[in-house]
Amino acid sequence: MSLQSAPSHAPLHVALIGYGFAGKTFHAPLIAGVPGLQLSCVSSSKPAQVLADWPQVRVVAEPGAAFADPAIDVVVIATSNTSHHPLAKAALLARKHVVIDKPCTVTLAETEELLALAHTQQRVLTVFQNRRWDADFLALQQVLAQGVLGRIVHFESHFDRYRPEVPDRWRDQALPGSGLWLDLGAHLADQCLQLFGCPDDLLLDLAQQRDGARTNDWFHAQLRYGSTHPGLRVILHGSALVPVRGPRFVVHGTQGSFINYGLDTQEDTLKTGRRPSLDSLGDWGRDPLPAEVLVYRDGQALPLPAPETTGNYLTFYAQLRDHLQGRAAVPVTAAQVHQAMGLLVLGEQSAREGRFLSAAHLLAVVAPAVFYPIPDR
Incomplete structure (x- = not known):
């Protein structure tokens, strides 16, 4: 269905x-x-x-x-x-x-x-x-699944904005759970876990850069992988002070690269008041800036067309509906909830201590994936 x-x-x-x-x-x-x-x-x-x-x-x-x-x-x-x-x-x-x-x-x-x-x-x-259903992330998943980049050795994910004024809201106050790391960093951490699983260890640096900042508005995380992805190094970065944005994704493998600019447009479209519907999506979620994919074959650089993907945040709720009616898996499982939260908290501890911390304990599954469907009424 x-x-x-x-x-x-x-x-x-x-x-x-x-x-x-x-x-x-x-x-x-x-x-x-x-x-x-x-x-x-x-x-x-x-x-x-x-x-x-x-x-x-x-x-x-x-x-x-x-x-x-x-x-x-x-x-x-x-x-x-x-x-x-x-x-x-x-x-x-x-x-x-x-x-x-x-x-x-x-x-x-x-x-x-x-x-x-x-x-x-x-x-x-x-x-x-x-953000699992961003158009650029879906395109990246397709490219990685095709294997055209070879073994991935470098993954860099940025979520940068230019918001020099500190707004009067709880996210920007000196409160537990505030700051950019638990806000935008939560997206980047979850996407990274979807692509590569749990890292061996993590180092996070946090800063307050804007005038009047009361909590972190800049983060830079380094994640190291070993046994599951030999040599892979991951950078997750976010800032509220980036007037001219660089790439959203930079991915390098032994046989090629994937580079994407610009954020998925769904959030900006939702801000205009547009209401999407699964029954009539139209141009919803289309990426106006397709990625650049470059591979090397026989010593020659060869550009490849990027996958034509369409982002769709409605998928989360559609899959939740289907799960509760006994037809699909839950969109974000208990184990994934636990692992993402564990990585965010581990990052905060790393920033306090200023050192790499092992993430091995996050591999544990805390609850089975179980269907609890609602019967038809």
């Missing part, structure tokens, strides 16, 4: 907790754009704003009202990072399936507690890793 197909099951009712940037820009329109999901409830302190955008939804002031609603199947948490753990715990105890906007929590212990509780409650706990 394709993701575009209309499901035969009754709609799954979704409650969105939080209507800030993430809830308004990403989660609400993506949920609404997937057949078989119904945005039924939003918990927000700004009901007028929610109802102006989504007049058909029920708005509640407190998340507990959504958790107590027996009609709600799935709870999506799009609030400040420090609130993820208590809100997700309450939702799981109310026997709801839970999606958390990245990062899962602010400590590995909190994430492990939630994963264990989800398993006990026989409910799904997953994290919204939408």
Whole structure:
């Protein structure tokens, strides 16, 4: 069954907790754009704003009202990072399936507690890793799967922006879970884990570079691989002070290179208010800047056409729908949630201690991949 197909099951009712940037820009329109999901409830302190955008939804002031609603199947948490753990715990105890906007929590212990509780409650706990469905990342995955670059020895991933003014928001305050590493770094870490798995060790450097910065707005991580990917070195980099951006991806192998410029356009399109739908995607997610792929054959440089991929953040929610109806794997598994959170926390420890730290302990799988489908009503 394709993701575009209309499901035969009754709609799954979704409650969105939080209507800030993430809830308004990403989660609400993506949920609404997937057949078989119904945005039924939003918990927000700004009901007028929610109802102006989504007049058909029920708005509640407190998340507990959504958790107590027996009609709600799935709870999506799009609030400040420090609130993820208590809100997700309450939702799981109310026997709801839970999606958390990245990062899962602010400590590995909190994430492990939630994963264990989800398993006990026989409910799904997953994290919204939408950047797995960036057009450029999908193109890179195809090129690596083809093997035309040979053995990969260097992978560099940048997520740079130019935002010289420090905004008055929780992400930029000196709070647990704030800063660029747990924000944009969460995307880069998850993509790296998808491509290469867990590294041998990690070194992270953090800085506050903007005038008036109160938390990290620059990060530079080095990940070293050995047994699984001999000689591979990975750089994950992000900054809020890059007026002229360089490449998004730089990948070198023993037989060629992959270079891509520009960020996926889906976020900017969502910011304009456009609402995508699986039923009518049109030009949604098309990359205006295809990658450069260059390989060497018989000593000669040969450019290859980049794969024509289309990004689609709706895939996360479509796959979650299919999982809850017993037709697909969960989009981000418990083991992947644990490993990504562990890598972020390990990076913070590395930055404090100023040294490489082993990531071997992150290879453990903390919960099996289990289906907890919702029966057709």
